[in-house]
Each structure stands twice: as C-alpha cells, then as structure tokens.
Amino acid sequence: MTKRGTKKTLTVSMVMILIAVIFAGCSGNNGNNNAPTNSAASPAATNGEAAAEETPAAPDLTPVEFTINTSDDQLKWDTPINKKITEKTGVTFKYDLTVGDQFQRWDLWLASKDYPDIIVLDPKYTLRYKEAGAIIPLNDLIEKYGPNIKEKFGDKFNLLKDENGDIYSLYSVLLAKEAPADATGNFIVQYDVLKEAGYPEIKTFDQLYEVIKAYKTKHPQVDGKDTIGFGAYMNGWVMKHAFNNPIIWGSGLADHGNYTISDSGEVDYNPVSEATKTYYQFLNKLNNEGMLDKESFSMDEKAFQAKAAQGRILAAYSPNWLLGDAEKSLRAAGQPERAYAHIPIYFNENVVDHSNSSTPTSAGNYQWTISSKTKNPERIIQMIDYLFSDEAQVLTQWGIEGEDYSVVDGKRTVNPELVTKRQTDANIDYDRGFKSVGTGNTFWFGVGHGAKLADGDYSTPLTKDVVELGYDDMTKEVLAKYGKQVWADFLAPVEYVPGFLWQLTPPEATKVEEQKMDDTWRKNIPKIILSKDAAAFEKSWSQMVTEIDKAGVKKVNEAYTKLWKEFIEKYNQNIAG
Amino acid sequence: MHNKDRFTSKTVTRKVQKKMSKATEQIKLASYLPQAKRRGFFGKLIKQQQLLIMSVPFVLIALVFSYGPLWGWIMAFQDYKIGKGVLGSSFVGFDNFVKIFQDEQFYFVMRNTLAMSFMGLIASFVGSIVLALLLNEVRKTFFKRAIQTITYIPHFVSWVVIANVVTFFLSPDGGLLNVIMMKLKLINEPIYFMIKGEWFWIIHTLASLWKELGWSTIIYLAVLMGLNPEHYEAAEMDGASRFRKMWHISIPGLMPTAILLLTMSIGWAINSGFESQFVLGNPAVIEYSDVIDLYALRYSTQLSDYSYGMAINMFKSVISVLMVLSVTYLAKKTQQSRLF
Incomplete structure (x- = not known):
C-alpha cells in the first residue's frame, strides 16, 4: 500500500514539474516578444x-x-x-x-x-x-x-x-x-492569350470568357502544370479584391469599398446587389468548366502571386499592387509573353466608366x-x-x-x-x-x-514617356496592337469625388451588424460559386441574401447613408469656409 | 550455477535494503507525529518551515499572474471604453452576457470548440497510450528511440508550418494525396479537402494528433518503464502472452497517470486556443472551424468591444472549472488518482 502511495506521489510530482516547466517556457517566450519595442x-x-x-x-x-x-x-x-x-x-x-x-x-x-x-x-x-x-x-x-x-x-x-x-x-x-501615367486597369489578361486570339478588343466578361476558354482548351498545361483560366484568392483580408471590387469596377463605379452610392446619396451593401449575382454567375460558369483556380478558397494573395509568377494564370482581377512582383520575375525568367495586359473589363458594352476617380486629399x-x-x-x-x-x-x-x-x-x-x-x-x-x-x-x-x-x-x-521607357518590348508590342502608348490610355478620364466611403470613420452603432454581414458573406461565397447547376446557384444565392438581411443590412445601409450625407454636407461647408 | 547464486543474493540484499529504509521512515514519522499533535497548527508550521519558504515564490507567481488580473473581470459588467478606463466606464449589469446567449453564432462556435477539443482529447489519449504500449514492447533500443524521436519532432514545429504542410498535402492543385489517388484511379477529379466543412474537424484532429502524438507519449513511456518488472516476470511464469501482460499489467499501471492527465486536459477543453483553427481554416469552412477564441477575436478585439470579450472569457473560465470538478468527482468515484 505504501509502495503504491510513494509511486503515486512520484508520478504526480513528476507531472507537476513537467507542467511547471512547460508553463515557465511559455511565459518566458511572451516576455521576450514584448521587450524590444520599449528599449x-x-x-x-x-x-x-x-x-x-x-x-x-x-x-x-x-x-x-x-x-x-x-x-x-x-x-x-x-x-x-x-x-x-x-x-x-x-x-x-x-x-x-x-x-x-x-x-x-x-x-x-x-x-x-x-x-x-x-x-x-x-x-x-x-x-x-x-x-x-x-x-x-x-x-x-x-x-x-x-x-x-x-x-x-x-x-x-x-x-x-x-x-x-x-x-x-x-x-x-x-x-x-x-491622370497619372502609370495608372492601369484592374483586370489582367496574359499577353500570350491575347496573341493567340489575335489581339481582340476585350471589353466585357463574356469576351474575356471566350479568349481564356479557347487558350485553355489549346494549352491545358503551362510548363508541366495545369493552366488556370481565372485566378482568385479568398483567404485573408484581400478576399474583397477578388469577390467585391471586380463588381464595382466592372460596373464602372467609384470604389467605395463594399458599398455602392447612388446619385442621390443612398448607400447600399454591394455583396447582395444584382451585379454581384451576375459576377458570381460568371465565376460559377468558369468553375463548372474547370477554369477557375481550384484552390481559390483556401489561397491567400501570396499563393496567387506565386502561381502568376509561374505563368499559369491566364486572367484575373488584380490591381497592380496585388500582383506584386510576379511580372518582374516572369520577365527575369525570360518569359515576357506570360506577363499581363492591365485593362478595364465591364459587365456589358454600355457601362459608362466613372471608376477612375480621385479625391482632393488621400485621407x-x-x-x-x-x-x-x-x-x-x-x-x-x-x-x-x-x-x-x-x-x-x-x-x-x-x-x-x-x-x-x-x-x-x-x-x-x-x-x-x-x-x-x-x-x-x-x-x-x-x-x-x-x-x-x-x-x-x-x-x-x-x-x-x-x-x-x-x-x-x-x-x-x-510622365507617359517615362512610363513607356519602363516597358519591355513585349509590352510595347501589345500596346501598339491596340494603338495605345501606356496602360493608362485604356482608362476613363479622371473624375474628382469629395471622398470615398472607406475613408470615413464607420458608424460605431452598427459595427457588430457589419461584422456579421461580412462573416455571412465570406462564408457563403464558396457555396455559391461551387454550385453544380443554376438551380443550386439560385438557392445558395437567395440563402445568402436572406442571411445578410437577417444580419441587419438595412440598418447598416441607413447608418452609412446618414454618414455619407453628413460628410458631403461638411465637405461642402469646409471647402466654402 | 555461480551466476544464479549471485543474482539471488543481490535480489535479497535489495529487498532487505528496501525493508530497512521503510522501517527507518516509519520510525521517523512516529517521532514527528506526536510532537506535531502536541504543538497543533503552529507547531506544524514551524516544523515545515523549509517547505513553506520554498513554496512562497510559486504562490506569489500564482497570485500575481493568475489571481491579480482577475480584477479585470469588472469590465464584463461595463460598457468599457479604452479611453475612459475601468474606473470611468459605465456599468451595464449582465447586458454583455445576455448578448452572448442571444447570438446564434455563439452556439456554433461553442459546438465547434467542444467538438474539436474532445475529438482531439480522445484521439491523443488513445493514440498516445497505444503508441506507448507498442513502443514499450519494442526490444531494439535504437529502433525504439528512432520512432520516439520521429514522432515527437512535429511538436516543436509551429502550427503555421504544419498548416502549410497539410494544405499542400491536401491541395486539389497538385497536392500529394490527390495526385496519388488520381494515379490509383480512386477518384476522377481532385477533391478539395480544405473547403469541406464537415471534414474540417477530422482534418484538424488528425493534424493535431500528428503534431502532438509523440510528445504526449513520452510521459506514458516513463510510467511504463517505472512499473515493477517483477509483475511481468510473474506473469511470464504463469504463461501470460504479450497481450495479456499489456492488458493486466501495463494498462492498469498507466491508468492513474492517464486519468490525472485527462482531468487536466479537460480543464483546457474550452480553452484550447485558436492557433490551429486560425491557420488551418478558411472562409469556406468557417461554420466548422470557428472556435470561441476566434469569435472573441472578431467580435471583441477587432471591434474594440473589450467588455464583450471579457464576458466570453468569464464564461469560459466558469465552464472550465465546472468541467475539472466534475471529472475529479468521477475519478474519485472510480477510485482513481485525482488532481485534488
């Protein structure tokens, strides 16, 4: 009996010591992390x-x-x-x-x-x-x-x-x-895709779909790896650039983040708009035909850049900064034809582009x-x-x-x-x-x-000349086919706006609702885009809209509308006084 | 003949020694006890002064780092604003707790937290005991050490790396598992494992098991080595097979430690952290990967609503204490070793 007792005590104390050591280790680490900022x-x-x-x-x-x-x-x-x-x-x-x-x-x-x-x-x-x-x-x-x-x-x-x-x-x-001469459109299309298609004018998503489909059918692999028709990135904060901003730019609107503002100053949450539905249908179609990056939903922008640098992504929505140094590495690797044309693409031919907007300050x-x-x-x-x-x-x-x-x-x-x-x-x-x-x-x-x-x-x-000096021969060749000097020539003229919604301090009272809406939106995107057929798409879409409604989209829209109207009022006063 | 003689004599001396040391212990105890009784509580204090002095630093650490910060719980009952501080913020009673229980999402994250914790707990409990038992049967020291080292190395690798390995391994775009299954003609098109919500718990459990298995085995192996070899010898004499020996000697020998460790890990079940879910999860599986700490991160820290986070934290602590107490109670009922 006593023997069992001592053994038990021994085990217990051993466990305790182990735990103490583990805890000491952990707390020691935390201390180290905080130290340098002070000193x-x-x-x-x-x-x-x-x-x-x-x-x-x-x-x-x-x-x-x-x-x-x-x-x-x-x-x-x-x-x-x-x-x-x-x-x-x-x-x-x-x-x-x-x-x-x-x-x-x-x-x-x-x-x-x-x-x-x-x-x-x-x-x-x-x-x-x-x-x-x-x-x-x-x-x-x-x-x-x-x-x-x-x-x-x-x-x-x-x-x-x-x-x-x-x-x-x-x-x-x-x-x-x-307008700055280095401004570029936010959609990217690989030079080689344009070349094979005979440098057609690509203004709408449908035209884009045709060219990448033709290219992917002809070249199922690039350098031994599967060709990716359209790239996307969902993991991390950049996801809004893949699943919200293309809709804004495709509609030719000024970029107010996840919201759109009507001429009368009404603010609306964009992810539940009809345009969003149309764009997700486009992505759904790409996915069902195996053209959307299979890994889109668990990938972050770094992985996207890596794939672009491999020359596998034919097209995507990617502002210049998001593409990172992918093009530089492609050129350095002697594959200039895998770099990208930076052009605006719209929902249809009739979209009037107001997206090239600028503010008086960059707040x-x-x-x-x-x-x-x-x-x-x-x-x-x-x-x-x-x-x-x-x-x-x-x-x-x-x-x-x-x-x-x-x-x-x-x-x-x-x-x-x-x-x-x-x-x-x-x-x-x-x-x-x-x-x-x-x-x-x-x-x-x-x-x-x-x-x-x-x-x-x-x-x-x-200046345009300086920007042009920075282009490689391939880029100049592609631009010449379209009769342009720089990518900025593809853009609409600059329009000045008082500010962008995302520059304003968001309403405090609805921050929980907003977080809920964004959570709901993010959670539903994969389901919608991975739908097998139109009926499933419809079902997933309406489910998301209902859920976002329930999360309080109306309240948030109202709060933002109020915020925007106050801002415009103050802006007009400020400029005057 | 000669050898055998020496062996027995040695065993005898060992036994005698043990008995003697036991006897001296008892004598010592006997000499303390009456004195302690006579002098009462303070007498005991003075007798054990060295022990008390030694424990002072640890009690202090616990007071300063574990009990001290508890005053912050006040925030849970306030509408806390960083600028105003705890003293300046207004009190709102139980509003924050009401908010927690009214939020549907909270029940989801509770479900996920508990499910993943218990799946992990069971997997690691069973897994490490089985591995310990198997390793214990291995006679080749080199082989045993090698297996042990290989299994516990992932413990020292950060979750970020583990998550990347898992994601690459399961990737539908050239991931190893998909490539193998395609080559074997098991599937026609790659499976996108990482966005299948209902699989996330399993992927998470397996990844955790892989990462922590070797580490949690160490302690069981130590216990097994400490078991009295006489029992095994006796069982062998009676013709027990390996399996029988495991069943009747190794497992009962492990149980006190196992129950103790289980009790402690159950205390951590709701506090299991968020690192693994944060790096393994993605928006597509958020319904299954979202755990209580991530929820708190998004709805408290990111929105600067610290009161809400504190309320969640208090709730977590209460649940933890309740779980530890109930497991201890159960262990007591079944006469096993327990934490307190």
Whole structure:
C-alpha cells in the first residue's frame, strides 16, 4: 500500500514539474516578444528631450530617432535619399515592422499604451486612438512649424480637420490636374492569350470568357502544370479584391469599398446587389468548366502571386499592387509573353466608366498620427513640413540630382540607368529610398503624379514617356496592337469625388451588424460559386441574401447613408469656409 | 550455477535494503507525529518551515499572474471604453452576457470548440497510450528511440508550418494525396479537402494528433518503464502472452497517470486556443472551424468591444472549472488518482 502511495506521489510530482516547466517556457517566450519595442523608443526620447531645450527659432538639426510602424519588411533607413532627409532635419526613423494582422497589433498597442512615436493608422483606428487620448492634436504644431504643410494644402487645409476643428492625422494632398501615367486597369489578361486570339478588343466578361476558354482548351498545361483560366484568392483580408471590387469596377463605379452610392446619396451593401449575382454567375460558369483556380478558397494573395509568377494564370482581377512582383520575375525568367495586359473589363458594352476617380486629399489607410508619448512632437512636424517643401518633393520623388536625375533643357529628367534598373531590379526603389511608409496614394507626402511645383516642372517623374521607357518590348508590342502608348490610355478620364466611403470613420452603432454581414458573406461565397447547376446557384444565392438581411443590412445601409450625407454636407461647408 | 547464486543474493540484499529504509521512515514519522499533535497548527508550521519558504515564490507567481488580473473581470459588467478606463466606464449589469446567449453564432462556435477539443482529447489519449504500449514492447533500443524521436519532432514545429504542410498535402492543385489517388484511379477529379466543412474537424484532429502524438507519449513511456518488472516476470511464469501482460499489467499501471492527465486536459477543453483553427481554416469552412477564441477575436478585439470579450472569457473560465470538478468527482468515484 505504501509502495503504491510513494509511486503515486512520484508520478504526480513528476507531472507537476513537467507542467511547471512547460508553463515557465511559455511565459518566458511572451516576455521576450514584448521587450524590444520599449528599449527602442527610450534612447530616442532622451535624445529628444535634450534637443527640445534649445531655442525653437532656428531649425533644430540635432540627431533624433523616432519609431514608426510599417508592414513593409523591405523598408530601411540606410539609403541615399533617407540620409539626405536626416541631413536636412536631423531625424532618423526606426521602422517597427508588423508581421501579420496590423489591426490586432494596433489594438494591442492601444491596450498596453505602448506605441511608436509616429503611428500610421487607418481612419477607424485614428478615431479609436483619438478617443483613448493616445495621439495628440496637431493644429498648434502645424501653425508654428508647418508653413509648407499649410501652403501645399492651401484651400484644402480645412479638410484635415475633424468635427471639432482639430487635426489629428496628416496624409498627402493631391494637386494633380492630369491622370497619372502609370495608372492601369484592374483586370489582367496574359499577353500570350491575347496573341493567340489575335489581339481582340476585350471589353466585357463574356469576351474575356471566350479568349481564356479557347487558350485553355489549346494549352491545358503551362510548363508541366495545369493552366488556370481565372485566378482568385479568398483567404485573408484581400478576399474583397477578388469577390467585391471586380463588381464595382466592372460596373464602372467609384470604389467605395463594399458599398455602392447612388446619385442621390443612398448607400447600399454591394455583396447582395444584382451585379454581384451576375459576377458570381460568371465565376460559377468558369468553375463548372474547370477554369477557375481550384484552390481559390483556401489561397491567400501570396499563393496567387506565386502561381502568376509561374505563368499559369491566364486572367484575373488584380490591381497592380496585388500582383506584386510576379511580372518582374516572369520577365527575369525570360518569359515576357506570360506577363499581363492591365485593362478595364465591364459587365456589358454600355457601362459608362466613372471608376477612375480621385479625391482632393488621400485621407485613406495611411494617416500619420503622433503618439502622446512622444517627447518632442515638434521635430516630427518639422520633418513632415520639410517633406512638404518643394525641395523635398524633388528629393523624394525625383531623387538626388546627378545620381537619379539631371536637368536637361531646364527640365528634370530621370537618368536612363535608373529607368532600366527599375525594370529589372525589384528592390531598387527600396535601395535608393524612394519608398517610405505610405502617406496615402504616394510615398513621402508626394503631391500626386501629374502635379506641378512652383518652378513649373512636374513634381514627380511620372510622365507617359517615362512610363513607356519602363516597358519591355513585349509590352510595347501589345500596346501598339491596340494603338495605345501606356496602360493608362485604356482608362476613363479622371473624375474628382469629395471622398470615398472607406475613408470615413464607420458608424460605431452598427459595427457588430457589419461584422456579421461580412462573416455571412465570406462564408457563403464558396457555396455559391461551387454550385453544380443554376438551380443550386439560385438557392445558395437567395440563402445568402436572406442571411445578410437577417444580419441587419438595412440598418447598416441607413447608418452609412446618414454618414455619407453628413460628410458631403461638411465637405461642402469646409471647402466654402 | 555461480551466476544464479549471485543474482539471488543481490535480489535479497535489495529487498532487505528496501525493508530497512521503510522501517527507518516509519520510525521517523512516529517521532514527528506526536510532537506535531502536541504543538497543533503552529507547531506544524514551524516544523515545515523549509517547505513553506520554498513554496512562497510559486504562490506569489500564482497570485500575481493568475489571481491579480482577475480584477479585470469588472469590465464584463461595463460598457468599457479604452479611453475612459475601468474606473470611468459605465456599468451595464449582465447586458454583455445576455448578448452572448442571444447570438446564434455563439452556439456554433461553442459546438465547434467542444467538438474539436474532445475529438482531439480522445484521439491523443488513445493514440498516445497505444503508441506507448507498442513502443514499450519494442526490444531494439535504437529502433525504439528512432520512432520516439520521429514522432515527437512535429511538436516543436509551429502550427503555421504544419498548416502549410497539410494544405499542400491536401491541395486539389497538385497536392500529394490527390495526385496519388488520381494515379490509383480512386477518384476522377481532385477533391478539395480544405473547403469541406464537415471534414474540417477530422482534418484538424488528425493534424493535431500528428503534431502532438509523440510528445504526449513520452510521459506514458516513463510510467511504463517505472512499473515493477517483477509483475511481468510473474506473469511470464504463469504463461501470460504479450497481450495479456499489456492488458493486466501495463494498462492498469498507466491508468492513474492517464486519468490525472485527462482531468487536466479537460480543464483546457474550452480553452484550447485558436492557433490551429486560425491557420488551418478558411472562409469556406468557417461554420466548422470557428472556435470561441476566434469569435472573441472578431467580435471583441477587432471591434474594440473589450467588455464583450471579457464576458466570453468569464464564461469560459466558469465552464472550465465546472468541467475539472466534475471529472475529479468521477475519478474519485472510480477510485482513481485525482488532481485534488
């Protein structure tokens, strides 16, 4: 009896020790993960304190380091352009890289009150941080240190303000009157597909269907792997680009996210619209004929890019940024014919395209806010103000004179070496420092492609000729067949809109309903698109519509309609006053 | 002859030694007991001071990290806003709990959480005991070690990698399993395993089993090695087969540890985390892959509704405690070893 007892105690204690060890291991890990963020910020802060005591009159150039969040793992400060910025302002950035879900990290920061000095947020989180007192109002600082910011924003300066007249975030302003020459349509079709079909005009989904079907029948495999007629990606936040945005662009509407706005200002949830149904029917047809990527529903955008880089995807909806460097790697691998034409495609011939729209500011998902924990925010504003100056506009968009551009006949011209490098070297813009944490539509608070500076020359090197210089022969050949110079020529003229719905802070009261609607939508898409026949499709579709109705779509539409109408009203007042 | 003699003499000495040490223990105990009784509670405290001092750090850790944060439960009864803090937010009573139980989706995620936890629990319980028993019968040390190492290596691999391996393996676009089945003419077109909702629980259970099997076997193997070899020798003398020995000696020997471990894992059943479901799941199977923690993530953290998340968390804790208590009660009934 006693023997059994001791043995039992032994086992129990052994188990306990094991558990203790496991727990100790786990908690140790957590500790390590949190540590680095703190240590990075403190030396910068002490540096800054010393600097702040000096007189504010002359620009303060004492070295100071600020932390800033980014999800771009290739950004680095050690580049020629960045060094120049440091030389002019004394500021260096330390990039705080977010891997994975940035929203979660923003929440975590907010809860732990531990954030970088400059926090780059979307509108929703800017509001949350503001409510929590985590970021500071910038009005006084801009008044004192931001003459260039005020000058560049000009009559749009009021648009920076919230309902109380406070400015909490900064982003770039758009001064362009012309459309950027590098704009592209959002649908992609492989060059080889067009070539085989004899370069037909593809304007509608039906025409697209015909050409990819013909190609896939003729070439069931590319490099030993199955040809994918139409690519899609459902896993992760990019899913809306595969299952909502093509509908918006296909209808020729301005991109208001998952919503459409009628002329009278009524907001509607797009995933339950008739156009969505038509598009899903198109995808359903592709799927039933084995042309939709078999793996679409468990694939993320990285997998999509990988498949595109293998040259297997014939067509897809993919904005340029989403395609990543797939085309560069195809060209590098000596397969230029597998790269893509970037064109708009519509539901039918009669669609009038209003999708090429632009806002006066780029108050989007990249708003720079300043943490309340920062010791000397005036240095940040001084630096941003420098970035808004004409001198810095040239530096950040054109580069360094002699190295990246030279002045020919009084006009800035990009050096040919840089042009060729940009074609082949995916990292060149990172290495030179042209890329930064986003500020809206541009890097480094650029004022937009096609805008002009005080010297009368373009603020960015992006002209049709320059864009064309970046094309390879295959691209030029394809464009010539269509009688165009650049992809932007396929697009409709630019239309200015006061703003996009996704730039506004979503209504707080309906956030649960909205989450439910999105969940329901995501859950139902595979069922609808994988339907075996029309009847099954109809059934799955109406089931989704009913479920989304039940989740409160009406309430959300009303809330957004109210939000939009208020925004338009405020916008009109702001611009006036 | 000579050898055998030595053997017996050794066994005898061992037995004598054991008896002697037992005797000394009893003497020691006898000398403590009356004293302790005399001095009462405080006498006992002083007697065990070394033990008490040694336990202080652990009690402190538990207090600081497990009991300290409990004050945050207040949030569950508030409309908590980060800016206002716990002190400034208004109280709303049980509203958050009412919200939980009114949400249909909550029952789905509860079902998924419990189903996947118990499937995982049973698979790992049975799987690891069977593997331990089998390994215990292996006589070649090298082979045994190799199998053990190979089976526990996946434990150290992150779930993200495991999920990628599983996804690639099951992919309809050139995935190994589909390719093999196609080659064998078992199927005409590839099966898209990862979007079949009703298969997700099974895929998840198998993936977890693969990842954790070897690891959970280690402890059972240790117990089996510690069993008294005399029992086996005796059984062999009586002509018991391998299977009989397993059934009558190994399994009963394992049971106390097994029940103990089971009790503890049942406490974790509702707290099983979300990592595996998060990386293995996708929107197509969300009805089966969504677990309570992912639900909390989307409807609390992502919407900054921390009160709701706290309410879910409280609910989870209560369920956990109830489950552990009931399993302990059952174990007591069946006279097995138990946690407390």
